[in-house]
Amino acid sequence: MGREATKAAGNPWFEARKKAAAYDDRLLSRDGAAERLGMSVSAVADAELGLSKCMPVDKAVLMADLYNAPYLLNYYCLNECPIGCRLSLSADVLSIERVTVKLLKELKVDKLTEVKDALVDIAEDGKITDDEKPALREVLDYLDRVAKTVSELKTIGEMAMRGGHSDGSGG
Secondary structure (H helix, E strand, C coil), X not given: CHHHHXXXXXXXXXXXXXXXXXXXXXXXXXXXHHHHXXXXXXXXXXXXXXXXXXXXXHXXXXXXXXXXXXXXXXXXXXXXXXXXXXXXXXXXXXCHHHHHHHHHHHCCHHHHHHHHHHHHHHHCCCCCCHHHHHHHHHHHHXXXXXXXXXXXXXXXXXXXXXXXXXXXXXX
């Protein structure tokens, strides 16, 4: 078991299984996890050791659900899905306090007013001109930051609603 932990340590699939073992002893081993997931032990090992070329989507969903780790879906999308890697998602599991502060900081009235005014100026004539593109880039970057923070908050909320890790610590 020491060898497994050394090679897989830090891998999100492995770490999620180990955390889930706190409420399901069968997840202490890859054998037990494979049985619960309907996967081969080698498929679980490949995921935990980062050897999967591309994990099937259905297996990623099963693991995220069984381990009560919805952040695994974001991790999968960001790292394995050619479409998902273009989305504004976060695979981080932060504390509820940290996410709330990040979100409230981004949603300050003066910042929202600035973004709204920039969008109105850009959209006013129904065209996006070359001189408006830098302002549009700033608006899109802002929206990406907000979307990532919302993604983090949704992950914490989903974990809490499923009855696990309601402190948002991921642990």
